[in-house]
Amino acid sequence: SEPVYSGDGQYLFSLDFSQAEPASRGLRILAFSSLLVSLILLYAGFCSLLKSAAGRTRYVLTGILSLLIVGSAVSVLKYSFPSMLTDTALFQPELFASRLFPSLGALLVCTLAMLALGGLYYLYLNLEGIRSAVWRRGVAVLLFMIAAVVLLAIEQLISILVLDSNISFEAHRVTTFDGNTMVGLGIVIMWFVLLGLLVDKAIVLLSGPLYRPALYGIVSLSLVMLVASFIPVGQASWTTWITAFMLLGGHLYLRYHQQEKIPFSRFIFLLLIVSLFMTLGFQENNRVDLERQREVELVKLSSEHDPVAEMLFGELSMAIRNDSVFARFFNQQYIPIDPVVTRLTRNYLSGYWSKYDLVVTICRPDDRVLLPPPEDDWYPCYVYFDDMILQYGIEIPGSDFYFLDNLNGRISYLGAIPYYHAENEHRVYIELNSKILSDELGYPELLLDDNYTSFTSSKFSFARYNGGKLITQDGDFPYRRASDHYTSGEETFETITLEGYDHSIYNVDAENTIIVGSPTITLVDQLISFSYIFALNFLLLALFYLLMNIRILGPSFSWSFKNRIQYSMVGILFLTFVLICSGTVYFIVQQYRAKHNDNLRNTMRSVYVELIHKLEFEEDLENWSSEDYYNLDELLVKFSNVFY
Numbered sequence: 001s002e003p004v005y006s007g008d009g010q011y012l013f014s015l016d017f018s019q020a021e022p023a024s025r026g027l028r029i030l031a032f033s034s035l036l037v038s039l040i041l042l043y044a045g046f047c048s049l050l051k052s053a054a055g056r057t058r059y060v061l062t063g064i065l066s067l068l069i070v071g072s073a074v075s076v077l078k079y080s081f082p083s084m085l086t087d088t089a090l091f092q093p094e095l096f097a098s099r100l101f102p103s104l105g106a107l108l109v110c111t112l113a114m115l116a117l118g119g120l121y122y123l124y125l126n127l128e129g130i131r132s133a134v135w136r137r138g139v140a141v142l143l144f145m146i147a148a149v150v151l152l153a154i155e156q157l158i159s160i161l162v163l164d165s166n167i168s169f170e171a172h173r174v175t176t177f178d179g180n181t182m183v184g185l186g187i188v189i190m191w192f193v194l195l196g197l198l199v200d201k202a203i204v205l206l207s208g209p210l211y212r213p214a215l216y217g218i219v220s221l222s223l224v225m226l227v228a229s230f231i232p233v234g235q236a237s238w239t240t241w242i243t244a245f246m247l248l249g250g251h252l253y254l255r256y257h258q259q260e261k262i263p264f265s266r267f268i269f270l271l272l273i274v275s276l277f278m279t280l281g282f283q284e285n286n287r288v289d290l291e292r293q294r295e296v297e298l299v300k301l302s303s304e305h306d307p308v309a310e311m312l313f314g315e316l317s318m319a320i321r322n323d324s325v326f327a328r329f330f331n332q333q334y335i336p337i338d339p340v341v342t343r344l345t346r347n348y349l350s351g352y353w354s355k356y357d358l359v360v361t362i363c364r365p366d367d368r369v370l371l372p373p374p375e376d377d378w379y380p381c382y383v384y385f386d387d388m389i390l391q392y393g394i395e396i397p398g399s400d401f402y403f404l405d406n407l408n409g410r411i412s413y414l415g416a417i418p419y420y421h422a423e424n425e426h427r428v429y430i431e432l433n434s435k436i437l438s439d440e441l442g443y444p445e446l447l448l449d450d451n452y453t454s455f456t457s458s459k460f461s462f463a464r465y466n467g468g469k470l471i472t473q474d475g476d477f478p479y480r481r482a483s484d485h486y487t488s489g490e491e492t493f494e495t496i497t498l499e500g501y502d503h504s505i506y507n508v509d510a511e512n513t514i515i516v517g518s519p520t521i522t523l524v525d526q527l528i529s530f531s532y533i534f535a536l537n538f539l540l541l542a543l544f545y546l547l548m549n550i551r552i553l554g555p556s557f558s559w560s561f562k563n564r565i566q567y568s569m570v571g572i573l574f575l576t577f578v579l580i581c582s583g584t585v586y587f588i589v590q591q592y593r594a595k596h597n598d599n600l601r602n603t604m605r606s607v608y609v610e611l612i613h614k615l616e617f618e619e620d621l622e623n624w625s626s627e628d629y630y631n632l633d634e635l636l637v638k639f640s641n642v643f644y
C-alpha cells in the first residue's frame with residue numbers, strides 16, 4: 001500500500017493496489033495469442049506433412065505428433081510449464097475445481113489435447129483402408145460406443161462446470177458473462193466436435209445402405225445408455241438418450257448421398273440439437289445450483305452475524321473502557337442509569353446502531369437483577385450474565401462483546417465491560433437486539449471492506465419469522481406477515497414455487513423459520529438462453545465451415561456466378577449477425593453503466609450541495625455540533641439515509 005499525506009505532512013490514508021490488474025496485461029494477452037497461433041500453425045504444418053506422406057512414414061509422423069500433443073499437455077498440467085500461462089487465474093482452483101480437473105485451465109488443456117488427437121486420427125489414421133468387412137463393422141460399433149460415452153461425459157461436464165465453479169452460465173443474463181464463461185462454453189463445444197468426428201467416422205466405415213449405419217448406431221448407443229443407467233456415477237437421462245439418437249439422425253442426413261462437400265444448410269439440424277441440449281443442461285444445473293445457494297444462505301441466516309457491528313466492537317470497547325465520565329458515574333452510591341444510557345447512545349451507539357434495541361445493566365459483584373416472567377425472581381447479576389455468555393455466547397475477537405446464538409429470530413450481542421476504581425468493581429452489560437423490520441442505511445456496504453460484505457446475495461430475497469410472525473426481510477419479494485402462508489413447519493427443509501419465485505424454507509425449530517427466494521427461470525429465460533447459445537454455435541460453425549472450404553478448395557475454386565452469390569449472401573449474413581449481436585451487447589452494457597454512473601453523479605452532487613450548505617463556514621470539524629445534530633456522525637448518517 002502507498003500512504004497519502006496532506007500538504008503539511010499529516011497522514012491521511014493509504015492506497016492498496018493488491019487487487020489492481022497488472023500493467024502488463026495487454027502484453028500477456030498478446031503472448032498467449034502468439035503461443036496459441038504458433039501451436040495451431042505447428043499442428044497445421046504436421047498435418048500438411050501427413051497429407052503428403054504415405055505408408056509407414058505417415059504412421060511414424062502420426063505417432064510423433066501424438067507424442068508432442070500428449071507431452072505438451074503433460075508439461076502444462078504436471079510441470080506447470082510455461083509458468084506465465086499456469087500462473088493466470090484460469091489455472092487457479094478458486095475459479096473452478098473438480099475431482100478430475102484442478103482448474104478450468106487444466107480442463108481446457110485436456111480438451112484441446114483430446115480434440116487435436118481426435119482430429120489427427122480422423123483425418124490420417126485411414127480406418128477406411130481396413131479390408132475385412134467384419135473388422136470395419138466392429139471398429140464402427142466401437143466408435144459408436146465411444147461417442148455415446150463422450151455424450152455422457154458432456155452431460156457430466158456441463159454439470160461440473162455449473163456446480164463446481166464460480167462462473168456464471170445463466171445465458172439469459174448476458175451481462176454476467178465474462179471470458180471464463182466463454183472458455184467454459186468453448187470447452188463444451190469442442191467436446192461436441194469430437195463427438196461429431198467419432199459418429200461421422202463410424203458412418204463412413206459402414207458405407208452402403210442407409211439402414212446399416214442407422215441399425216448399428218441405434219443398437220450401440222442404446223447398449224451404452226442402458227449400461228450407464230445402472231451406474232450411479234453416470235446415469236443416462238432420457239434427454240441424453242433422445243439427443244444421442246437425434247445426433248445420429250443428423251449425421252446420417254449429412255452423409256446421405258453426400259460423400260464430398262457437405263452443404264452448410266445440412267449442419268443446421270445438428271446445430272439445433274446441440275444448442276438445445278446445451279441450453280437444457282445448463283438451465284437444469286443452474287436451477288440446482290441456485291437451490292444449493294439458497295440452502296447455504298438459509299444456514300448462514302440461521303446464525304446470522306452483523307459483520308459491520310463486529311468490525312466496530314473492538315474500537316467501541318476501548319472507547320467505553322477509557323471514558324472518564326463513566327468513571328465519575330460509578331463513584332456514586334446510587335448510579336443514575338439515565339445519564340449512562342444517554343451518554344452511550346449519544347457518544348457511542350448512535351447512527352448505525354439505531355437498528356438495535358439497547359438495554360443497559362450496571363452491576364456490582366453483589367447486585368441482583370429481577371428476571372422477567374415466568375421466573376419473576378431476583379438473581380445474582382454476574383451469575384445471570386455469565387450463564388448467558390456460557391450458554392449462548394461466541395466471543396468477538398479483540399472486544400468485550402459476544403454474539404448470542406439464542407435463536408430468538410434477531411441478531412443479538414452482549415457486551416460485558418468491566419470498570420475498576422480503587423477497591424470497587426462495576427460491570428456495564430450492554431444488550432443489543434436488532435429491531436424488527438429494521439434496515440439501517442447509515443453505513444452503505446459500498447464503503448465497507450470486502451471482508452465485511454453482507455451474508456445474503458443481492459439476487460436473493462429472504463424473510464425471518466419468529467413465533468410465526470415476520471421479524472425482518474430483505475430483497476424484492478414481498479413476504480407476508482405470517483409464516484403459515486408458506487409452510488406448516490412439519491419438515492425441516494422445504495421448497496415451494498410461489499408468485500414467480502422459488503423459495504427454500506428452513507424451519508430451524510418450532511419458533512423460528514427462515515425463507516430464501518430467487519426468481520424462477522421462466523420459459524422466456526430459456527428461449528433467451530437458447531438464442532444466445534445457438535448464435536454462438538452458429539458463429540463458430542460458420543467460421544469453421546468457411547476456413548475448411550478455403551483449405552479444401554484452394555486455388556482450384558471457381559468464382560462462378562452461383563458461387564459468388566452464395567458466398568456473398570453467407571458473408572453478408574455472417575457480418576450482419578456479428579455486428580448486430582456485438583453492437584446489441586455493447587450498447588446494453590454501456591447503457592447499464594451510464595445509468596448507474598449518472599445516478600452516482602447526481603447523488604454525489606446532492607451530498608456536496610448539502611455539505612456546502614451545512615458546513616461551508618466551518619473551520620474545525622473535529623468537535624462539530626449544532627442545534628439539530630449532536631455530532632458530525634449524526635449529520636452524515638442522515639445524508640446517507642436520504643441519498644443512498
